[in-house]
Amino acid sequence: MDAPLLEMRRLSVVYRTSGGPVRAVRDVDLTIRKGDIVGIVGESGSGKTSLVSAIMTLLPPKATIEGQILFGGRDLYGLDAKQRRALRGNGIATIFQDPFTAFNPVTPIGRQLVEFQHWRRDLDDGARWRRAEEMLVRVGLGDPGLRMHQYPHQLSGGIRQRIGIAAALLTDPLLLIADEPTTALDATTEMQIIELLAEARSMVDGAIVFVTHDMALVGAFCDRVAVMYAGELVEVAPVDPAFSALRHPYSRALLACDPARLPEGCREFPTIPGHVPAPFARRSGCIFEPRCGQAAPVCATTPPPAVVAGDGSIVRCHRVPA
Amino acid sequence: MSAPPFEIAPDGALVAFLRRWGRALAVLPLRLCSGWSGAVGLVLVLVVVLCAVAPDLFTGQSPTALMPKDRLQPPSWAHLLGTDQLGRDLYSRVIHGAATACRVALTSVALAAACGLLLGLCAGYGRGLLDSMLILLCDAVVSLPMILFALAAVALIGASIDGLIMIIVIFTTPTYFRVVRSQVLVLRGAEYVKAARAMGASPPFVMFRHLVPNLMGPLLVLMAMDIPAVIALESGLSFLGQGVPPPTPNWGAILGDGYTYIRQAPHIILAGGLPIIVATLGFTFLGEAMRDVLDPRMATGRFGDQR
Amino acid sequence: MSLVLDIQGLAVRRATGGLLARLRGTGREITIVDGIDLEIAAGTTLALVGESGSGKTTLAHAVVGLEPIAEGRVVVDGLSAEGWSQGWYGGPWRRLRRQIGVTFQDAVASLDPRMTVAASLAAPFRIHGLRGLDLRAEAARLLDQVGLPRAFLDRYPHQLSGGQARRVSIARAIALKPRLLIADEPTAGLDLSVQGEVLNLLVSLGRDLGLACLLITHNLPVARRMAGRIAIMYLGRIVETGPAEAVFANPRHPYTRALVNARGSGARALVGEAPSLASRPSGCEFAARCPEAQARCRAEAPAETSIEAGRRIRCHFPLADASPSREIAADPAAGGGLRAAAVRSKGANRRI
Numbered sequence: 001m002d003a004p005l006l007e008m009r010r011l012s013v014v015y016r017t018s019g020g021p022v023r024a025v026r027d028v029d030l031t032i033r034k035g036d037i038v039g040i041v042g043e044s045g046s047g048k049t050s051l052v053s054a055i056m057t058l059l060p061p062k063a064t065i066e067g068q069i070l071f072g073g074r075d076l077y078g079l080d081a082k083q084r085r086a087l088r089g090n091g092i093a094t095i096f097q098d099p100f101t102a103f104n105p106v107t108p109i110g111r112q113l114v115e116f117q118h119w120r121r122d123l124d125d126g127a128r129w130r131r132a133e134e135m136l137v138r139v140g141l142g143d144p145g146l147r148m149h150q151y152p153h154q155l156s157g158g159i160r161q162r163i164g165i166a167a168a169l170l171t172d173p174l175l176l177i178a179d180e181p182t183t184a185l186d187a188t189t190e191m192q193i194i195e196l197l198a199e200a201r202s203m204v205d206g207a208i209v210f211v212t213h214d215m216a217l218v219g220a221f222c223d224r225v226a227v228m229y230a231g232e233l234v235e236v237a238p239v240d241p242a243f244s245a246l247r248h249p250y251s252r253a254l255l256a257c258d259p260a261r262l263p264e265g266c267r268e269f270p271t272i273p274g275h276v277p278a279p280f281a282r283r284s285g286c287i288f289e290p291r292c293g294q295a296a297p298v299c300a301t302t303p304p305p306a307v308v309a310g311d312g313s314i315v316r317c318h319r320v321p322a
Numbered sequence: 323m324s325a326p327p328f329e330i331a332p333d334g335a336l337v338a339f340l341r342r343w344g345r346a347l348a349v350l351p352l353r354l355c356s357g358w359s360g361a362v363g364l365v366l367v368l369v370v371v372l373c374a375v376a377p378d379l380f381t382g383q384s385p386t387a388l389m390p391k392d393r394l395q396p397p398s399w400a401h402l403l404g405t406d407q408l409g410r411d412l413y414s415r416v417i418h419g420a421a422t423a424c425r426v427a428l429t430s431v432a433l434a435a436a437c438g439l440l441l442g443l444c445a446g447y448g449r450g451l452l453d454s455m456l457i458l459l460c461d462a463v464v465s466l467p468m469i470l471f472a473l474a475a476v477a478l479i480g481a482s483i484d485g486l487i488m489i490i491v492i493f494t495t496p497t498y499f500r501v502v503r504s505q506v507l508v509l510r511g512a513e514y515v516k517a518a519r520a521m522g523a524s525p526p527f528v529m530f531r532h533l534v535p536n537l538m539g540p541l542l543v544l545m546a547m548d549i550p551a552v553i554a555l556e557s558g559l560s561f562l563g564q565g566v567p568p569p570t571p572n573w574g575a576i577l578g579d580g581y582t583y584i585r586q587a588p589h590i591i592l593a594g595g596l597p598i599i600v601a602t603l604g605f606t607f608l609g610e611a612m613r614d615v616l617d618p619r620m621a622t623g624r625f626g627d628q629r
Numbered sequence: 630m631s632l633v634l635d636i637q638g639l640a641v642r643r644a645t646g647g648l649l650a651r652l653r654g655t656g657r658e659i660t661i662v663d664g665i666d667l668e669i670a671a672g673t674t675l676a677l678v679g680e681s682g683s684g685k686t687t688l689a690h691a692v693v694g695l696e697p698i699a700e701g702r703v704v705v706d707g708l709s710a711e712g713w714s715q716g717w718y719g720g721p722w723r724r725l726r727r728q729i730g731v732t733f734q735d736a737v738a739s740l741d742p743r744m745t746v747a748a749s750l751a752a753p754f755r756i757h758g759l760r761g762l763d764l765r766a767e768a769a770r771l772l773d774q775v776g777l778p779r780a781f782l783d784r785y786p787h788q789l790s791g792g793q794a795r796r797v798s799i800a801r802a803i804a805l806k807p808r809l810l811i812a813d814e815p816t817a818g819l820d821l822s823v824q825g826e827v828l829n830l831l832v833s834l835g836r837d838l839g840l841a842c843l844l845i846t847h848n849l850p851v852a853r854r855m856a857g858r859i860a861i862m863y864l865g866r867i868v869e870t871g872p873a874e875a876v877f878a879n880p881r882h883p884y885t886r887a888l889v890n891a892r893g894s895g896a897r898a899l900v901g902e903a904p905s906l907a908s909r910p911s912g913c914e915f916a917a918r919c920p921e922a923q924a925r926c927r928a929e930a931p932a933e934t935s936i937e938a939g940r941r942i943r944c945h946f947p948l949a950d951a952s953p954s955r956e957i958a959a960d961p962a963a964g965g966g967l968r969a970a971a972v973r974s975k976g977a978n979r980r981i
Contacts, residue, residue, distance in 0.1 A: 043820040156902050186680035187847060187891045188899045213821065257821045259850035267832070269825030269854070275790065513738035517798075520693045522726035523756045531752075535743045 003073040005207050006032040006055065006175055010067035013050045013059065022279040024050040027067070028233045030226055031312070032175075036207045039218035039239070041254075042228035045276040051228070052179055052211050056094060057084045072174070090119045093173035097180040099160035103152040109163060110148030116167050135166040138203070139196055158189035165196060174206035181210075182217065194220055215255055219243060224313075227251045230276050230287045237313040245313065247320045249292045286318065294319050360611025366604025370597075373420035381414040385571040394587040403593040406579050412593040415571040422572050423601060426483060427552040430490040435545050437491065438498020439537070443529050445499070446506025453503075460496040468493045468555075473564050481567040486559065490552055501544055505537050546609030550602035557598055573597050631706075632668050633728075633808045633841040634692070638701035639665040641684075641691050645907070659906045661687050662865040665701070666933065666941075669809065669858075674835060674842040676852035676873065678888070679862030682903055685845045686734070688862075689811050692843070693729055694722040705729060706808050727757060730802030734814045736794040740786040746772075746797055747782040753804040771800040775830060792823040796830060803834060810834075811843045816851065828855060849888060853877050858939075861885050864903055864914045867933070871940035881936065881947040883919045913945065921946055 013025040025047040032038055042048035053059050055069060057076055069076040071091065076084065096102040104112055113132035114125060123131065129148070136144035139162045152160060161181060168176055178197065182190040198221060201208060210222055218225050219239055227235040227248065235248040243255055255261065256270045274291035277283075286292070289299040296318060304316045373380060389409035397404045403412035445456040472489045479485055509515060509532075518528050553573075559565035560574025561581070568575065577594030584591060641662040662684040669675045679685045690696040692703050694710065702711040705728050710721040733739040740749050750768035769779050775796040786794060795815065802810055812831060816824040832855060835842055846852050852859055852873065859873040861884065869882040880886040887899050899918045904910055910917060916926040925945050933943045 043822060158902050187849075188680065188887060189902060191891050192899075215821075254822060257825060259824075259848065259854060262850070262854065267854075269828045269851075271825035271829070272822035275823075513733050513735050514741040516690075516695060517731065517733055517739040517801075518741075518752065518756070520690075520695055520726065520729075520731045521753050521756050521801075522723050523752075527756060532741055536741075 004031045004033045004070075005036075005072060006030075006209075007070040008055075008067070009070070011051070011054065011069060012066040013047070013054050014064050014066060015050075015060075016062045016064075019280060024063075024231055024279060025054065026231045028228075029306070029314070030233060030236065032207045032209065034174075034206055036224065037201060037210065037222045038207070039210045039212060039222035039225045040228060041212060041215055041218055041225055043213055043254075043276070045230060045279075046228040047231035048211055048228050049179075052177060052209070055175075055209070056088065056092060056177065058088075086119070090171055091174045093168035093171045093176050095161070095164050095168050095176070095178045095181045097183050099157050099164055099184065100152075102164050103160065105152050108149050108151055109155075113148070113163075113167055113170060117170055119171070132166070132170060135170050136163070139163070139166045139169075139200075140192075141166075157185050158192060161185060161189075161193055162196065165193075165200060169200060169203055173204065176200075176204050176206065176208045178208065178210045180212055183212070183214075190217075197221060215243070215258060216260060227254070231279065232287050232316070233314070234288065234316050235314065237315070238311060248288075248315050248317050249294050249319065250288045253293070286316075357611060357614070359607045360614075363604050363607025363609075363611055366600055367608050370420050370601050370604060371424060373417050374424040375421075377414075377417045377421060380417045381411075383411045383414040385410060385415040385418040386569050387411070394583065396587070396589050404587065404589040406576065406590055406593075407583055407587075412576065412590065415576060416573065416593055416597050418571040419573045419576065419597065420601075422483070422566055422570055423553050423556065423597075426487055426490070426556045426566070427549045430487045430494065430552055431545050431548050433487070433491045434494040434548075435498050435541060437495045439502050439534070439541065441495070442499045442502025443506055443533060446503040447510060447525060447529055447533070456499070456503075460499050463492060464496045466493075469559070469562075472559055473562070476564040481564060483566055483570070486556065486565055490555060494548060494552065497548070498541070498544065501540060502537060505540060506533055509533055509536055543609060543613040546605060546612050549609075550605040553598065553601050553605070631671050632704070633671045633706055634667065634669040634843065635704040636665050636667040636688075636692065636701070637704065639688070639691060639698060639703065640700035641687055641696050642699040657907075660865060660909065661906060662691065664866055664933065667860060667867070667870070669841050669843060671808070671841055672835070672839050673858065674844055674856045676844045676846060676856035676859045677862060678846060678849060678852050678859060680847055680903070682864070682906070683862040684865035685862050686813055687865075689731070689813055689843065689845055692811065693726060693731055727805055728808045729811060730805070730807040730809070731811045732795070732798045732802050732813060732815065734817050736791065736798045737786050737789065739798050740794060740801075742786050744785075745782065746784050746786075746789075749786075749797065750801050750804060753801060757805065759805075767804070771804055772797075774803070774834070775800045791819050792826055795819070795827050799827075799830065799834070803838065803840070806838070807840070809841045809843065811845070813845045814847070815844070816846070816848060824851075831855070849877075849891075861888065864909070865906070866914070866943060867941075868915070868943045869941070871937075875940065879950065881940070881942050881950070882944050883921050883948065884915050886948060921948070 008028050008030045011025060011028040011030075012023055015022045015024055028051065030038075040048050040051065050059070050063070053063075054065060055076075059065070065077050071087065076087075079087070103109070110129065110132065113135075114128045117123065117128045117131065120128065133144040133148060136147055141147055141159065141162060147155075147159075147163070155163070164181075181197070182193050185193060194217060197208075197210075210218065212218060215225075219241060222239050225235075225237055225239050225243075225246070226233055227237075227246070227250065229250050235246060235251050237245040237247070237251075239245070243251075246252055246255065250272075253270075253272045257272065259269065262269070272291055277287065277290070283300075285300040285302060286295070286304045289295045292299065299318050302318075304318045307315045307317070307320060309315075387410065389405070391409065392401070392405050393407055393409040395401055395405045401411050401413060403416060406412055406415070441456055445453040468489075471493075472486075475485065475489055515528060515532055518532055523531075556565055557572075557574030557577065560572045561578040563575075563578065565574055566572045573594055575594075576590060577598070580587070580590030580592075580594050639662065640660065642658045642660050644658050665688060667675065667677075677685045677688065687696055691698055692705075694703075698711060702709055703725070704710075705725045708721060708725045708728070710725050740746075744752070747765055747768045750771050751764040754762060754764055754767065765782070768782055772779055772781060777793060777796055777800070781789070781793070781797070786797075789797065799810075799812075810831075815827050815831060819827065828851065831842065831844075834840055842855075844852065844856055856873045858871065859876050860867050860870045861876070861882065862868070863884050869876060869880070869885045876885060877889055880889050899920075901918050904914065904917065910927075911930070912928050913919070913922070913926040913931050916922040919926065923946065929945070931943050931945045933941050935941050936947055
């Protein structure tokens with residue numbers, strides 16, 4: 001078995017603030033191998049944005065890492081700036097949430113797509129142009145010749161996101177990170193993009209990380225799901241249409257909140273009472289305990305152990321039997 | 323956690339108004355002194371204002387007493403800044419000149435800001451024909467050369483303090499008008515303005531309850547930064563002989579005299595220039611500190627406490 | 630049953646091009662919303678569903694006189710108004726607005742950042758000149774009604790979370806006991822785990838106060854559970870209206886079917902995207918993306934017709950009255966169509 005593509009060992013992201021250090025991400029252990037499609041699900045305050053920024057090595061200056069992120073066996077934060085930059089265009093590609101700002105507004109698309117391939121020194125500009133045009137066809141844009149000469153503001157959100165996917169795929173990434181790629185799009189356009197991403201997995205010789213707050217999208221697209229709550233990774237489990245493998249109380253409560261999954265005749269919308277604890281108000285014990293419907297006295301005092309199953313799934317809960 | 327400086331209580335509009343501004347004025351100086359420039363500015367401005375309101379604290383001599391025998395004396399213990407060509411004590415002239423400078427500057431800035439506020443509100447909120455006409459008027463005024471116009475006006479109606487104030491107000495209102503208007507255009511599309519209109523608020527209600535409180539910050543900063551410019555302007559006009567009429571003590575006039583007698587008595591220029599520099603510096607520092615204190619709050623609406 | 634809201638033939642247009650273009654006569658008018666006929670009976674909820682650019686927010690604004698009405702009129706509880714709010718006090722619009730409460734998409738931004746919660750809640754009373762009331766007590770009562778503690782009276786909008794701000798804006802909207810509440814995307818920007826709070830509040834207020842509600846949303850499952858009737862908008866026109874359950878179980882317009890099945894099984898994604906408002910196609914505006922489009926659709930724009938009691942549709946060839954399509958809620962395989970696509974492309978990928 002070769003080395004995992006991406007491995008996070010006890011990863012924490014700490015921000016320096018005027019009120020003291022704030023841990024946006026705490027002790028995350030996650031392993032992603034080639035061919036995986038992993039969804040990272042979390043609401044606001046879950047730390048998923050910081051986690052993804054840490055993987056992309058694009059954290060703001062006042063943030064530091066504790067623990068390790070290993071990419072292909074190499075410690076990402078042990079590399080110097082030049083090596084990290086080389087990785088960002090080459091090994092790790094990102095599709096961003098906002099297709100409206102991901103592109104330079106004053107340069108035509110074609111030129112930008114050619115520039116994204118600047119690591120391919122074996123190709124000249126003409127070859128890169130042709131490669132870009134082929135990729136546009138593969139993401140479903142009918143007339144690539146026209147698109148290559150257009151400016152971002154002339155295109156709609158759905159088309160821009162397709163081009164964003166094309167740009168990411170052009171770099172032949174080992175790791176493709178899709179950071180809430182459909183949040184800014186309508187439902188019908190969202191479906192098109194998800195279908196496109198599903199086809200794109202055959203074009204990615206590596207792994208895909210799909211970050212979202214929408215559990216239903218994860219169900220449509222991913223093999224495994226990692227659920228984050230208030231900076232901690234509370235569960236990692238395989239995905240099936242009924243999400244039967246999810247056992248953590250938060251995961252199940254979050255699933256139950258999806259209005260599309262409500263049983264018939266249910267007149268009240270379920271919620272999770274309470275609110276996410278502020279980063280500087282952490283307590284001992286389980287992070288979810290104040291809002292958990294199944295909390296036991298032990299949950300308030302001791303942090304839950306990580307129960308690791310044979311298929312690699314992890315649950316951090318006292319109430320889930322090993 | 324200190325209380326935010328602005329608040330509208332749901333009772334007694336006047337009481338609310340006083341409470342609001344009273345608290346703001348009390349809290350502001352403390353925040354301004356957090357940086358050295360703000361503290362320096364505050365101190366200088368206080369000195370100038372004190373000279374203006376209570377000149378007798380600083381000097382016992384009269385600024386207008388003529389002592390021809392002592393004309394053009396260099397600085398000495400009797401006359402800290404020397405005397406001018408008519409034998410008047412320059413130090414007391416400088417101190418009393420602060421009153422003139424403050425009166426002209428503060429009055430004209432306040433009037434210009436008030437006019438600019440009203441016109442800018444009408445133009446920005448009403449848009450359409452009224453807006454276009456006001457912009458045209460504003461551009462016309464701005465394109466007139468102020469100094470020449472001032473000289474012509476003085477030639478027509480004679481020199482006086484009120485005339486000077488009027489001229490300055492006419493020529494500085496367009497700046498306030500533009501700033502207020504552009505802010506109103508932005509705020510007009512804000513959700514809370516739409517919400518108020520959806521509830522049935524009339525335009526005056528929206529303008530004075532919602533727009534003005536959100537405009538006050540940038541406006542106050544502009545006013546503070548404008549005062550040194552007006553002081554310099556007034557001094558310039560007086561230097562040309564067309565400003566405040568004699569014998570009222572006036573920094574620009576002193577500077578003018580110093581220019582005439584520069585060979586015999588170079589200390590006069592010092593007496594005239596120094597207070598202008600001090601006042602300009604003080605108000606500029608104060609204005610910048612105010613901008614730092616008020617503006618970030620304008621942008622985000624936060625008063626230092628996080629959720 | 631008496632109608633709280635009756636919109637008749639409403640159209641909203643906006644002129645493009647600057648002053649010079651208009652003087653020259655080359656300025657164009659784009660139609661944002663056209664031919665709207667909607668009715669809401671007392672105490673019922675109508676969900677207005679559409680994607681971005683469909684004009685649903687513009688329609689809501691036109692109902693309260695924030696947008697100029699080019700054609701048609703709005704009748705609220707017998708009070709009728711046309712044109713839009715002009716003049717110093719707005720004439721008929723002023724009376725009409727007392728009967729309507731509005732909550733906006735961005736709840737925090739819809740509260741004046743310089744006013745405390747108490748002041749914002751007192752604003753409706755002040756605007757309508759209701760003096761002699763203890764405004765602070767009224768504000769406290771409103772907070773109780775929406776389930777917020779009285780300590781919030783002295784907080785500022787930036788000190789509220791998204792859900793709390795939304796509840797404050799709902800409190801403000803019901804302050805004068807209106808007959809109709811317009812809720813524009815009540816769950817926008819809220820986490821899934823707190824959306825229920827706001828929605829449950831709207832349901833209970835509707836029940837307790839006998840409030841009619843115009844719910845604007847793009848979230849179909851929410852619309853289905855909250856509304857008795859539903860109207861689907863596409864590019865500024867209503868393409869289908871009817872009882873919520875019937876429309877979901879049995880959509881008759883191809884666009885409605887696409888929306889209903891967007892996350893369901895057997896779904897086929899629509900091709901292309903909605904055309905821009907500036908270049909509306911002739912004929913049926915949905916024809917370019919419609920899987921059932923025929924020649925007549927591209928030539929002639931369909932009018933709104935009634936196909937059953939209480940159901941209206943704007944289509945030349947409504948879908949057949951089929952057996953209920955797979956319902957999203959009852960089907961745990963939500964996303965099955967996409968799932969199938971994912972499975973197809975997986976190939977020999979290893980499973981951990």
